[in-house]
Amino acid sequence: MNSASDLAALAALLADETRAAMCLALLDGRAWTAGELAIQTGVARSTATEHLHRLIDGGLLVERRQGRHRYVQLAGPSVANLLEDLSARLEPRQAPARGLRAAAVSAALRRGRTCYDHLAGRLGVAVTDAMTGAGLLDQTGGFALTAAGLAWLTGPVGLDPDVLRFGKRPLARGCLDWTERRQHLAGVAGARLCEKFFDNSWVVRIGSGRAVRLTLNGKAALRDLLGVPDID
Amino acid sequence: MNSASDLAALAALLADETRAAMCLALLDGRAWTAGELAIQTGVARSTATEHLHRLIDGGLLVERRQGRHRYVQLAGPSVANLLEDLSARLEPRQAPARGLRAAAVSAALRRGRTCYDHLAGRLGVAVTDAMTGAGLLDQTGGFALTAAGLAWLTGPVGLDPDVLRFGKRPLARGCLDWTERRQHLAGVAGARLCEKFFDNSWVVRIGSGRAVRLTLNGKAALRDLLGVPDID
DNA sequence: ATCTCATTTCGGCGGGTACCGAACGGTCGC
DNA sequence: GCGACCGTTCGGTACCCGCCGAAATGAGAT
Numbered sequence: 001m002n003s004a005s006d007l008a009a010l011a012a013l014l015a016d017e018t019r020a021a022m023c024l025a026l027l028d029g030r031a032w033t034a035g036e037l038a039i040q041t042g043v044a045r046s047t048a049t050e051h052l053h054r055l056i057d058g059g060l061l062v063e064r065r066q067g068r069h070r071y072v073q074l075a076g077p078s079v080a081n082l083l084e085d086l087s088a089r090l091e092p093r094q095a096p097a098r099g100l101r102a103a104a105v106s107a108a109l110r111r112g113r114t115c116y117d118h119l120a121g122r123l124g125v126a127v128t129d130a131m132t133g134a135g136l137l138d139q140t141g142g143f144a145l146t147a148a149g150l151a152w153l154t155g156p157v158g159l160d161p162d163v164l165r166f167g168k169r170p171l172a173r174g175c176l177d178w179t180e181r182r183q184h185l186a187g188v189a190g191a192r193l194c195e196k197f198f199d200n201s202w203v204v205r206i207g208s209g210r211a212v213r214l215t216l217n218g219k220a221a222l223r224d225l226l227g228v229p230d231i232d
Numbered sequence: 233m234n235s236a237s238d239l240a241a242l243a244a245l246l247a248d249e250t251r252a253a254m255c256l257a258l259l260d261g262r263a264w265t266a267g268e269l270a271i272q273t274g275v276a277r278s279t280a281t282e283h284l285h286r287l288i289d290g291g292l293l294v295e296r297r298q299g300r301h302r303y304v305q306l307a308g309p310s311v312a313n314l315l316e317d318l319s320a321r322l323e324p325r326q327a328p329a330r331g332l333r334a335a336a337v338s339a340a341l342r343r344g345r346t347c348y349d350h351l352a353g354r355l356g357v358a359v360t361d362a363m364t365g366a367g368l369l370d371q372t373g374g375f376a377l378t379a380a381g382l383a384w385l386t387g388p389v390g391l392d393p394d395v396l397r398f399g400k401r402p403l404a405r406g407c408l409d410w411t412e413r414r415q416h417l418a419g420v421a422g423a424r425l426c427e428k429f430f431d432n433s434w435v436v437r438i439g440s441g442r443a444v445r446l447t448l449n450g451k452a453a454l455r456d457l458l459g460v461p462d463i464d
Numbered sequence: 465a466t467c468t469c470a471t472t473t474c475g476g477c478g479g480g481t482a483c484c485g486a487a488c489g490g491t492c493g494c
Numbered sequence: 495g496c497g498a499c500c501g502t503t504c505g506g507t508a509c510c511c512g513c514c515g516a517a518a519t520g521a522g523a524t
Contacts, residue, residue: 002253004250004252005249005250006254007255007256007315007318007319008246008249008251010318011244011245011246012247013243014247015238015243015247016240016481016482017236017240018236018483019240020237021234024235024236024239026480033501034502035499035501037396043482043483043484044484044485045501046483046485046486046503046504047484048501049501049502049503050481050482050483053502067490067492067498067500068491068499068500070500077282081317082317083239084244085313085317086314088316089310090238090239090242093496098270138373138374138376140403141381141403142370142376142405143375144372144373144374144375144376145374149373150373156276161357170374170375171371171372172264172374174402187374199248210316229486248511249510250513265471266470266471267469267470267471275512275513275514276513276514276515276518277470278471278515279513279514280471281471281472282472282512283512299522300471300521300522301470301521302471410524
């Protein structure tokens, strides 16, 4: 009805620990089956079904049915964005427990990972910092790709200029990194750059999680493109 | 405990219609008493007290006790930011009902209003567009104040350069306008600029709400500073 | 001191919902 | 076709939480 009840309805979707855990798991950007999410969150399959219904009805998730499987996925970058913002708000309060938290999070995850569709962790922050230092990103007056940055992406990096023009999603956006407490590059540019990293095998996934590892090729590429001496 | 339960706890704060309405009312950036919020949301005072406790404990609100009154306020720009993002997510789904919504929202509110601590509505969007057109803001590669924009704020506009350097809050940030469906300027620059508008009586509040009206002085200032012909 | 008024605490009621297990319905592989 | 597997539907239970009114608290005002 009114705007308050809409806001409450949206918040209610995430107000349950199981649904929240599902969304956080889906933050890796990939599609999960209903059963996988049931196991991940530790509830019965029937319970997971109900939760997924609500999340899909609420527009946070989309489904794709394939044979006897039902794959669900975040509905888009804006949902991932929202979840990141909410998670970021949690961090400051947990800051005092930094030592413990740092130990709880795997070293690989802190070193590098994907954050929905872009790079995060020390790797993501290092790339962002190097781009800023090279005048490709402007972080002093907000967060934006400079003209030089656009030229760099379409030139040396070799991205198609067309894929960088995409509707209303911003070209560059800062995303607060929850392990580094620093911003890293998100938005269309972040997503396409991440894609490029995978396509060129500059990074590879570690196991089945969202952690990634920089390859030797990747290190060389970062040196050539950004003058990054060595990460980690 | 884990990150999912923290996220759920945060979302639960907004998952109640009464608490959501309180937060939306507080989005005007001002401090309200507990009683005022009880009336605004239509619940008993005792109920309002309980809700405010939860919102304060959760870190979304801060209180300031003054005599027998208890004033509450949003805990800061980051909370306002979060509420804006959540509200923005609601809009696309309500877009089809645009005609009806437009009628329901007062014309004054659509013309100009405050959004926590910066300008919004047609006025806010017009200022943002004029700044972008003049090369003071960069919206093509994200959302950032340009060097020229910084010089403009500290020069012609007359802002103190020191107040523009403030901790981790970004200098410029885009905030989605829920009546105009366009971005307007937020962040430190947006807040200080809005302050200037009030200090110079370029805008004045209409009644007790969050709607504002551009004065004759304000129109002249916009013409001089940004070459804006006439708004509305 | 006494009155007034904003706010808070407490007990209790009622509704919403997360959860599970069991039964059911598709889909795939043999 | 038959078993194995994934997902869904359907009771039924337990619990949480929002709500109110009445009584209590605390800070001005007279």
